[in-house]
Amino acid sequence: MIAHELAAAAFERSPSGMLVVDRAGLIIAVNREVERLFGYGRDQLIGQNVDMLVPFQHAPSHADKRAAYMTELAARPMGAGRDLFGRHRDGRELPVEIGLGPVEIDGNICVLCAVVDISARRQLENHLRQAQKLETVGNLASGLAHDFNNILQGVIGYTELARDSVSDRPDVCADLEIVLDTARRGRDMVARVLLFSRQGEATRSKTKIEPVLDEAVHLLRATLPSNIDIRVHHDPNATDVVVDPTDLHQIIMNLANNAAQAMELTGGLIDIQTAPILVDEQMTKAYPALRPGMYACVSVVDTGSGIPKAVLERIFEPFFTTKPVGKGTGLGLAMVLRIARSLGGTVEVSSREGQGTRFDVYIPNADGSETNGPTTEAMTLEGRKCILYVDDEYRLAQLGRRLLESVGYQVVTHSSSLQALADVQANPTRFDLVITDNKMPHLTGI
Numbered sequence: 001m002i003a004h005e006l007a008a009a010a011f012e013r014s015p016s017g018m019l020v021v022d023r024a025g026l027i028i029a030v031n032r033e034v035e036r037l038f039g040y041g042r043d044q045l046i047g048q049n050v051d052m053l054v055p056f057q058h059a060p061s062h063a064d065k066r067a068a069y070m071t072e073l074a075a076r077p078m079g080a081g082r083d084l085f086g087r088h089r090d091g092r093e094l095p096v097e098i099g100l101g102p103v104e105i106d107g108n109i110c111v112l113c114a115v116v117d118i119s120a121r122r123q124l125e126n127h128l129r130q131a132q133k134l135e136t137v138g139n140l141a142s143g144l145a146h147d148f149n150n151i152l153q154g155v156i157g158y159t160e161l162a163r164d165s166v167s168d169r170p171d172v173c174a175d176l177e178i179v180l181d182t183a184r185r186g187r188d189m190v191a192r193v194l195l196f197s198r199q200g201e202a203t204r205s206k207t208k209i210e211p212v213l214d215e216a217v218h219l220l221r222a223t224l225p226s227n228i229d230i231r232v233h234h235d236p237n238a239t240d241v242v243v244d245p246t247d248l249h250q251i252i253m254n255l256a257n258n259a260a261q262a263m264e265l266t267g268g269l270i271d272i273q274t275a276p277i278l279v280d281e282q283m284t285k286a287y288p289a290l291r292p293g294m295y296a297c298v299s300v301v302d303t304g305s306g307i308p309k310a311v312l313e314r315i316f317e318p319f320f321t322t323k324p325v326g327k328g329t330g331l332g333l334a335m336v337l338r339i340a341r342s343l344g345g346t347v348e349v350s351s352r353e354g355q356g357t358r359f360d361v362y363i364p365n366a367d368g369s370e371t372n373g374p375t376t377e378a379m380t381l382e383g384r385k386c387i388l389y390v391d392d393e394y395r396l397a398q399l400g401r402r403l404l405e406s407v408g409y410q411v412v413t414h415s416s417s418l419q420a421l422a423d424v425q426a427n428p429t430r431f432d433l434v435i436t437d438n439k440m441p442h443l444t445g446i
Contacts, residue, residue: 227267
């Protein structure tokens with residue numbers, strides 16, 4: 001009797017959904033976790049065919065699979081290596097794992113089914129895959145951007161020298177200004193790629209959200225078409241955050257511009273909101289990237305056309321875009337997510353076609369910290385005459401020499417970090433200042 005009561009208690013209180021099905025596929029027993037998992041009361045389940053818990057597209061073949069299993073009568077996981085789903089009362093599909101085992105009840109062979117909801121695990125796996133994609137593409141983008149930046153730096157520097165040398169030729173100067181403008185646009189693109197890869201330097205400090213938000217909105221109002229309205233709801237209790245203000249500005253501008261593009265033809269409203277959010281242990285289960293504590297939440301909500309489900313699953317992928325050529329790079333949302341995660345926060349999005357989109361960016365509060373970024377001391381070159389300029393790109397080293405010599409300094413250049421070090425060791429007092437590239441073969445600038 002005691003053993004029977006223990007078995008009944010274990011069945012009812014199991015953290016896994018437990019149900020018993022007879023040979024005909026009728027449910028004869030369920031526990032409370034099955035009720036919670038599928039949204040039915042047990043009186044709505046007992047006596048019903050188990051196919052009611054199977055997604056519609058799989059229900060026709062489920063009976064044959066069940067009959068095949070009944071001929072084996074062995075404990076085994078069902079659908080090992082395949083994605084399995086259950087069907088909730090409201091019609092949505094739930095990712096599950098299912099284990100099966102034969103049991104004898106009153107002389108009849110039945111099947112005991114253990115059902116485990118793996119929604120949280122799938123969410124964590126998706127977060128991990130996304131993080132791995134971002135890291136891989138970020139490293140690739142960083143290397144390409146660094147090399148391309150060196151090329152552009154040479155184009156810009158030598159074009160400036162050429163322009164200054166033909167100041168008496170306005171027509172030539174005008175042409176060179178076009179070259180400079182084009183190269184600078186390329187440099188700005190490289191800066192965005194480096195920001196995405198987090199290779200660019202970020203100076204973070206305790207920052208109030210409201211001034212940065214006001215500046216961003218001021219710029220947005222000047223550029224948004226007249227059929228799009230923008231409103232701001234700033235909660236004065238929203239906490240300060242430790243962030244590079246440029247990063248925060250980038251987050252707001254990217255999300256707002258995306259919202260504007262979604263309403264380009266129809267018009268609508270962009271609502272930017274800030275609020276303090278207390279993230280507790282329960283909330284971290286839904287948002288695994290967060291830790292318990294106070295956060296500032298910056299939300300951008302639009303009344304646009306919404307995002308299709310297939311697109312919604314990919315919007316944070318680097319270089320993925322649905323915009324026509326020339327309208328976007330596919331880096332905007334990837335950068336927003338990468339910045340938020342580098343701060344210890346995350347980005348969540350909800351959207352339904354025809355009902356607009358909402359982005360929530362969670363950023364940890366400052367905790368009284370003043371800064372966690374690099375600090376620099378002001379330096380003046382007054383009275384300093386000899387500069388050692390080191391860059392493994394020969395043309396950039398020569399460019400640096402010419403620019404510095406034009407303002408009165410004596411400059412020694414090296415394209416080899418080893419030779420530069422030997423030069424300093426041979427005469428340590430010769431140089432008043434060293435200007436050096438950091439990433440070089442053999443020795444870094446540091």
